[in-house]
Amino acid sequence: MTDPRSIVCHMNIVLEDGSTADSTKASGKPARLNIGDESLSPAFEAQIAGLKSGDKHTFTLDPSDAFGESNPDAIHHLDRTKFPADMTLEEGVIVSFAGPGGSEIPGIVRAVAGDSVTVDLNHPLAGRKVTFELEVVEVL
Incomplete structure (x- = not known):
């Protein structure tokens, strides 16, 4: 170093x-x-x-x-009930998740199919x- x-x-x-x-x-x-x-x-x-x-x-x-590189392990399929009922979930929306030590981790909604929401936690x-x-x- x-x-x-x-x-x-x-x-x-x-x-x-x-x-x-x-x-x-x-x-x-x-x-x-x-x-x-x-x-x-x-x-x-x-x-x-x-x-x-x-x-x-x-x-x-x-x-x-x-x-x-994009990490496939950072792509998650979550149930719609994990999000606030009034949240608009569509492709491209950025959502925030609680991370370690109170940090926030942004995720990008990649797809919504019925009650399944695909969220990508990779860096954009x-x-x-x-x-x-x-x-x-x-x-x-």
């Missing part, structure tokens, strides 16, 4: 079809990426390790190096090749 340091940057996450999945510029709040604390994949760290303030860098990562970008467009604001 290297000595931890951080890069503060604006970042666009772009999908293979060219659409933007997320952007820090929209919120005006740059992201802080920590190098050396194992929060980023080795491939991601290798791309940003030498960047300096003012640098712009674009790179593409395969799913395993970005948000991970899991299994996808993505391009990162970075603009370094500061190196800490």
Whole structure:
């Protein structure tokens, strides 16, 4: 492990079809990426390790190096009674589940068939090749 340091940057996450999945510029709040604390994949760290303030860098990562592969074990088929009666359940709706230590785990409804609701707890970008467009604001 290297000595931890951080890069503060604006970042666009772009999908293979060219659409933007997320952007820090929209919120005006740059992201802080920590190098050396194992929060980023080795491939991601290798791309940003030498960047300096003012640098712009674009790179593409395969799913395993970005948000991970889609895990079939994170897809659950739940009974409709597990949800509030007044909740609209349809494909694409994001629902929240209680996680360990009071955390919230978001899930995406993938299908509704009768009383069965299929919920995907994978990261929304899991299994996808993505391009990162970075603009370094500061190196800490």
